[in-house]
Amino acid sequence: MIGKELKRASSSKSGNITRKSDLEFTKIILILTAVLFLSIVLIFPLAVVFQTAFRDGFVKYIQSLLEPDTLAAVKVTLLAVVIAVPLNVLFGLAAAWSITKFEFRGKRFIVSLIDIPFAVSPVISGMIFILLFGSDSIIYPWLGANGIKIIFALPGIVIATTFVTFPFVARELIPVMQNQGADQELAAMTLGASAFQTFMFVTLPNIRWGLFYGITLCTARAVGEFGAVSVVSGHIRGETNTLPLHVEVLYNEYHFSAAFAVATLLVLVAFITLGGKAITEYMEKRKKHGKVF
Numbered sequence: 001m002i003g004k005e006l007k008r009a010s011s012s013k014s015g016n017i018t019r020k021s022d023l024e025f026t027k028i029i030l031i032l033t034a035v036l037f038l039s040i041v042l043i044f045p046l047a048v049v050f051q052t053a054f055r056d057g058f059v060k061y062i063q064s065l066l067e068p069d070t071l072a073a074v075k076v077t078l079l080a081v082v083i084a085v086p087l088n089v090l091f092g093l094a095a096a097w098s099i100t101k102f103e104f105r106g107k108r109f110i111v112s113l114i115d116i117p118f119a120v121s122p123v124i125s126g127m128i129f130i131l132l133f134g135s136d137s138i139i140y141p142w143l144g145a146n147g148i149k150i151i152f153a154l155p156g157i158v159i160a161t162t163f164v165t166f167p168f169v170a171r172e173l174i175p176v177m178q179n180q181g182a183d184q185e186l187a188a189m190t191l192g193a194s195a196f197q198t199f200m201f202v203t204l205p206n207i208r209w210g211l212f213y214g215i216t217l218c219t220a221r222a223v224g225e226f227g228a229v230s231v232v233s234g235h236i237r238g239e240t241n242t243l244p245l246h247v248e249v250l251y252n253e254y255h256f257s258a259a260f261a262v263a264t265l266l267v268l269v270a271f272i273t274l275g276g277k278a279i280t281e282y283m284e285k286r287k288k289h290g291k292v293f
Helices: 002-053 058-065 068-101 107-114 122-133 140-145 154-165 167-180 183-190 195-224 227-233 243-252 256-288
Strands: none
Touching: 002 256, 058 256, 068 107, 068 154, 068 167, 068 195, 068 243, 068 256, 107 167, 122 154, 122 227, 154 195, 154 227, 167 195, 183 195, 195 243, 195 256, 227 243, 243 256
16 A cells, blocks of 8 residues: 555656656747747847848948938937927827826727727828828928928828827826726816826826837837838939938848948837836836835
8 A cells, every 4th residue: 555655656757757847848948939930030139130231341331320311310210209209298198197097089090090000001001191191181281381291201101100199108008007097187186286287296207207118109100110100202212202211212222231330229219119118117116015106
């Protein structure tokens, strides 16, 4: 009897060891698969970008970045970002606050509308703006009579950029504000706080890291947007080309080193985005553990 129990215990221990070995083997295979996949689709392409950018030397790299057309593309990109991102922040805050704190008819419809830029191709959205503000639109005679140029000019780029990026802030804030509920805001208003005071001293501190993450994603997408901006910009070199469009122009003209040099600026934005994401996740983790920051 004792021998059977010992044999059973030995068999159970052997089975546990086998299962642990299987789990370790599975873990190693999954890790290697993930590393291989990331190497193929991310690490190797990034290495090629930087290798090609510096192929002709550091001096040539700097010269490519300081060319007038490149600086003009940087300026157009920054102008589009500094206009589109604040607009999306205001919209995202208003949409998230109204959706999560109030009940009203059409709430689900508004939530669905927020996702439209995710569902519609950026090229299609650019064509829509061509139809709305181009030479064949109903309002074009009025725009022309008042000297207002939207398509093939900076306003068109800003509108297209705003459209493709406006879901990011709202989509980051809505789940954060839903989890928090409205108890703190109601308590503040009961104590006599105005709507502005409630937002500044109650709502905003609770959503600041979600807001920061949404702004980071929105900025990254605004800088790297190609499809919609390509349609409405007209590709006027030195005037309406953004950084992604300028990269395309340089590449099509076989200036590979210059094209990849400019592309490294977009890679830098991607790294900044990842840094912002890491900071946000770290701060949220500290907040959950009740640590002051």
